[in-house]
Amino acid sequence: xxxxxxxxxxxxxxxxxxxxxxxxxxxxxxxxxxxxxxxxxxxxxxxxxxxxxxxxxxxxxxxxxxxxxxxxxxxxxxxxxxxxxxxxxxxxxxxxxxxxxxxxxxxxxxxxxxxxxxxxxxxxxxxxxxxxxxxxxxxxxxxxxxxxxxxxxxxxxxxxxxxxxxxxxxxxxxxxxxxxxxxxxxxxxxxxxxxxxxxxxxxxxxxxxxxxxxxxxxxxxxxxxxxxx
Amino acid sequence: xxxxxxxxxxxxxxxxxxxxxxxxxxxxxxxxxxxxxxxxxxxxxxxxxxxxxxxxxxxxxxxxxxxxxxxxxxxxxxxxxxxxxxxxxxxxxxxxxxxxxxxxxxxxxxxxxxxxxxxxxxxxxxxxxxxxxxxxxxxxxxxxxxxxxxxxxxxxxxxxxxxxxxxxxxxxxxxxxxxxxxxxxxxxxxxxxxxxxxxxxxxxxxxxxxxxxxxxxxxxxxxxxxxxxxxxxxxxxxxxxxxxxxxxxxxxxxxxxxxxxxxxxxxxxxxxxxxxxxxxxxxxxxxxxxxxxxxxxxxxxxxxxxxxxxxxxxxxxxxxxxxxxxxxxxxxxxxxxxxxxxxxxxxxxxxxxxxxxxxx
Numbered sequence: 001x002x003x004x005x006x007x008x009x010x011x012x013x014x015x016x017x018x019x020x021x022x023x024x025x026x027x028x029x030x031x032x033x034x035x036x037x038x039x040x041x042x043x044x045x046x047x048x049x050x051x052x053x054x055x056x057x058x059x060x061x062x063x064x065x066x067x068x069x070x071x072x073x074x075x076x077x078x079x080x081x082x083x084x085x086x087x088x089x090x091x092x093x094x095x096x097x098x099x100x101x102x103x104x105x106x107x108x109x110x111x112x113x114x115x116x117x118x119x120x121x122x123x124x125x126x127x128x129x130x131x132x133x134x135x136x137x138x139x140x141x142x143x144x145x146x147x148x149x150x151x152x153x154x155x156x157x158x159x160x161x162x163x164x165x166x167x168x169x170x171x172x173x174x175x176x177x178x179x180x181x182x183x184x185x186x187x188x189x190x191x192x193x194x195x196x197x198x199x200x201x202x203x204x205x206x207x208x209x210x211x212x213x214x215x216x217x218x219x220x221x222x223x224x225x226x227x228x229x
Numbered sequence: 230x231x232x233x234x235x236x237x238x239x240x241x242x243x244x245x246x247x248x249x250x251x252x253x254x255x256x257x258x259x260x261x262x263x264x265x266x267x268x269x270x271x272x273x274x275x276x277x278x279x280x281x282x283x284x285x286x287x288x289x290x291x292x293x294x295x296x297x298x299x300x301x302x303x304x305x306x307x308x309x310x311x312x313x314x315x316x317x318x319x320x321x322x323x324x325x326x327x328x329x330x331x332x333x334x335x336x337x338x339x340x341x342x343x344x345x346x347x348x349x350x351x352x353x354x355x356x357x358x359x360x361x362x363x364x365x366x367x368x369x370x371x372x373x374x375x376x377x378x379x380x381x382x383x384x385x386x387x388x389x390x391x392x393x394x395x396x397x398x399x400x401x402x403x404x405x406x407x408x409x410x411x412x413x414x415x416x417x418x419x420x421x422x423x424x425x426x427x428x429x430x431x432x433x434x435x436x437x438x439x440x441x442x443x444x445x446x447x448x449x450x451x452x453x454x455x456x457x458x459x460x461x462x463x464x465x466x467x468x469x470x471x472x473x474x475x476x477x478x479x480x481x482x483x484x485x486x487x488x489x490x491x492x493x494x495x496x497x498x499x500x501x502x503x504x505x506x507x508x509x510x511x512x513x514x515x516x517x518x519x520x521x522x523x524x525x526x527x528x529x530x531x532x533x534x535x536x537x538x539x540x541x542x543x544x545x546x547x548x549x550x551x552x553x554x555x556x557x558x559x560x561x562x563x564x565x566x567x568x569x570x571x572x573x574x575x576x577x578x579x580x581x582x583x584x585x586x587x588x589x
Binding site: 052057184185187188191197 | 338342360362364365
């Protein structure tokens with residue numbers, strides 16, 4: 001897929017470099033609270049993704065109308081309206097998922113990542129770019145939620161995407177797998193401290209990858225400089 | 230946890246280094262450990278060896294990943310001591326993977342991710358024990374019967390290997406409750422202490438002829454080891470004495486008013502992990518306060534928490550939780566209670582000039 005340079009850069013920022021969790025360390029509350037299983041992480045991630053894309057779009061569309069002095073309250077009102085819609089929609093069509101995620105769906109309103117994107121990107125950029133930014137940031141967040149949920153679920157109970165059909169619909173039944181049969185379970189990772197510990201290791205892993213890449217880039221540029229001279 | 234960097238000036242080297250301190254502590258642990266091995270036989274030997282070996286292996290692995298030289302750090306014995314303390318607090322017939330996983334948690338999660346020796350916030354051995362207890366309640370509360378070496382009921386060498394590496398086949402026949410656990414479950418059924426304590430003798434409990442963790446059963450031998458450390462000036466008195474005293478005083482008060490509900494101080498001091506925790510775990514230099522007053526506060530609050538968890542909590546023993554909670558308070562205690570700086574009073578104000586002149 002050929003994308004213009006701006007879109008590629010936005011995608012890189014959202015998915016990796018400036019990822020909501022990895023880069024900005026935002027939205028840790030829902031992250032740690034709902035990632036007991038990969039399924040819950042996926043549900044929460046998708047809900048946040050929808051809110052993020054819509055809020056970025058709406059904020060960008062109205063960015064010339066909103067007075068700068070009261071922009072934050074207006075953003076919050078927009079986001080609150082969107083979250084209410086998502087909350088009611090999930091309650092109607094994904095009722096089981098809604099029961100599991102519970103309070104954390106309405107609390108997307110206070111997810112600082114969404115207000116952050118509205119303030120720092122959507123309020124200054126055209127609509128299509130803002131929608132794309134919201135999509136990429138949302139995807140990045142969803143990826144981390146699913147990754148952390150998967151790690152915690154595998155270690156704590158030896159399964160992956162358990163109850164996916166129950167929570168997200170019959171079409172996702174193929175995701176349900178039992179990786180380690182007769183696994184006794186490692187309860188700590190399902191508890192809140194396990195969330196913190198797993199997140200710490202995942203962030204450390206991301207830093208390690210970044211450092212490897214940086215070292216390789218330095219070597220390559222140095223090599224080029226040598227051959228050129 | 231001192232964060233002050235030494236400035237210029239005369240500094241003298243100490244004759245005792247990390248290595249010799251760790252060695253002395255291990256010597257002090259030897260009597261209680263040997264007694265535990267005698268009581269619980271080959272499975273306990275296997276568990277101790279597995280845990281020690283795993284601790285050293287994890288330490289070496291972490292140091293290699295961090296790009297630091299492994300041999301000097303392994304030689305100082307700190308990883309060995311962590312593994313040793315952890316093994317002492319495990320149920321003696323626990324399966325091998327409890328020891329390996331515990332060693333991994335203690336060394337990797339409890340120590341090396343913070344930056345290695347001296348940087349950790351929590352006592353690594355206690356951290357590992359609490360993680361294991363929360364995650365594997367069944368394995369961590371299966372207490373083997375006392376089956377001293379060379380008696381008929383003692384498991385042989387091959388049977389020991391089977392118990393450690395494949396698990397117990399008939400757990401109900403060879404295990405039972407510890408004193409603290411028994412008292413707790415009996416009280417939930419409204420049985421008074423005079424009934425529930427009839428199977429347990431006070432003398433046997435102090436000597437250590439009772440079910441319990443690998444090296445924690447004998448309060449007397451642990452006390453002796455602790456006294457030796459005090460004599461050698463490896464540890465100082467404030468933490469262990471304030472911890473034991475606070476448990477004794479609080480339990481004495483409650484026991485005096487309702488002896489059918491609350492255990493006596495003799496029972497509290499002689500059972501569970503208290504003696505081991507007071508002398509060997511709470512006194513960890515890295516995770517306890519620096520000043521004597523701070524250490525007394527630390528020790529007495531540890532004792533209070535242990536008593537509260539034992540008496541009203543969900544678990545029969547609370548030494549691990551109490552020490553972790555107090556470890557997290559250590560930086561706060563050190564912030565408010567500081568040693569007096571040379572030439573200043575306790576509040577940090579300079580001493581008046583005539584006082585300094587008078588001193589000359």
